[in-house]
Amino acid sequence: MDLSYILNELGEERENYFNAIAPPIIQTSNFSFRNVAEFRTALADEYEAILYSRGNNPTVDILRKKLAALDGAEDALVFGSGIASIAVPLLALLKQGDHVVSVAKPYSWTVKLFERLLPKFGITTTFVDGTKTENFENALQANTKLIYLESPNTFTYELQDLPAVAALAKSKGILTMIDNSYCSPINQQPYVMGIDLVAQSATKFIGGHSDVVAGVVTGSKAIIKKIFDAEFLNIGGNISPMNAWLLIRGLRTLPIRIQRVCESTRKVVDHLAAHPRIERVIFPFHPSFPQYELAKKQMKDAGGLFSMVLKANTLEEVEKFCNSLKHFFLAVSWGGHESLVIPSAVSIKPHEFDATNSTHRLIRIYVGLEDADYLISDLKQALEV
Secondary structure (H helix, E strand, O other), X not given: OOHHHHHHOOOOOHHHHOOOOOOOOOOOOEOOOOOHHHHHHHHHOHHHOOOEOOOOOHHHHXXXXXXXXXXXXXXXXXXXXXXXXXXXXXXXXXOOOOEEEEEOOOOHHHHHHHHHHHHHHOOEEEEEOOOOXXXXXXXXXXXXXXXXXXXXXXXXXXXXXHHHHHHHHHHHOOEEEEEOOOOXXXXXXXXXXXXXXXXXXXXXXXOOOOOOOOEEEEEOHHHHHHHHHHHHHHHOOEOOHHHHHHHHHHHHOHHHHHHHHHHHHHHHHHHHHOOOOXXXXXXXXXXXXXOHHHHHHHOOOOOOEEEEEEOOOOHXXXXXXXXXXXXXXXXXXXXXXXXXXXXXXXXXXXXXXXOOOHHHHEEEEEOOOOOHHHHHHHHHHHHHO
16 A cells, blocks of 8 residues: 555545545544434444444544554554553453563563563563574463564664564464554564564654654454454543544654654764764664664664763763753653653662663664754764763
8 A cells, every 4th residue: 555645545535524634633522323223233343333432433543544554454543652552452462371472671661561560460471582583482381372572672772583573473373562663664564574463652753743642553453353342442541532633643744754864863873883982872774783684674764763872981971961962852752853862871870870881871862853963063062071
């Protein structure tokens, strides 16, 4: 399906709403029926009906069609946050006594999900180094029901060989799920490579304007319906029509925004890789990256997120660099118009800082839509300080 068609036409029946270019925001909780027979049919299968906006809503439905098509999948569900798009499907698909094999170092709230929430329901998780497919195979148990991936992760960017893991899982009758937030559907389509469920934080590149919190999961109609019919409706983690409309707006410019971000990031990374105050850069599309060839094989490009290890002897030096930046915001997240920076040291207590530990000197940078030279100049002056 053509990308331009997906972003600008798919799901938009403009003749139904006065031929408006932008779809309407159907800001309603409830929908009425012409007769009892129609009402009965809707209640019997809410997945196929528009009954109540906790389930389906016309504005959200347009977004679902577009997001599924972007991933090459059959259907999508949209949630009120990225972590909801991971947690709700797992609660729907796993049961007491099940086991998960997860890649090591996923998103921090995903770690909490596996270590704190799921054990309450008798679900256990084994974390493995995902850079080698055999590590997943070696960790499988008789009760393993799901392999969880995040490729790349969003601080040190380790990749998994997605077709290889998908093939392994299918041979064992095990489901696979991935957090694809780093790449977005523009730069990587895990579903096309055989992964069953693809989640991402739509807060990031899909929204693109740092004004919406949302998540999406895509997959086959059968799996999406299973999630929808139980946990999605029961937990009620749906997105509002207004936020769905904002995400549709974000999709209009998604390819050109990501193209700009990718081009600028390469320039910034190349500059920093040669800077004497930088020990190393960590970026999947830089030749120094250990899995560079795999990145080029399964990703179309790398997004605006990379990390660097600062040559520093004290926490004060790390903080001084970050505090000296004039055009980068100190903030979490990524994917918006603004450039961001977050030092790993922000998550440790000052007395725990160890200069010999490179992860304590790690700084994650997101390159936004600003001019690359503008950002390079800011980084240069902060490094000099």
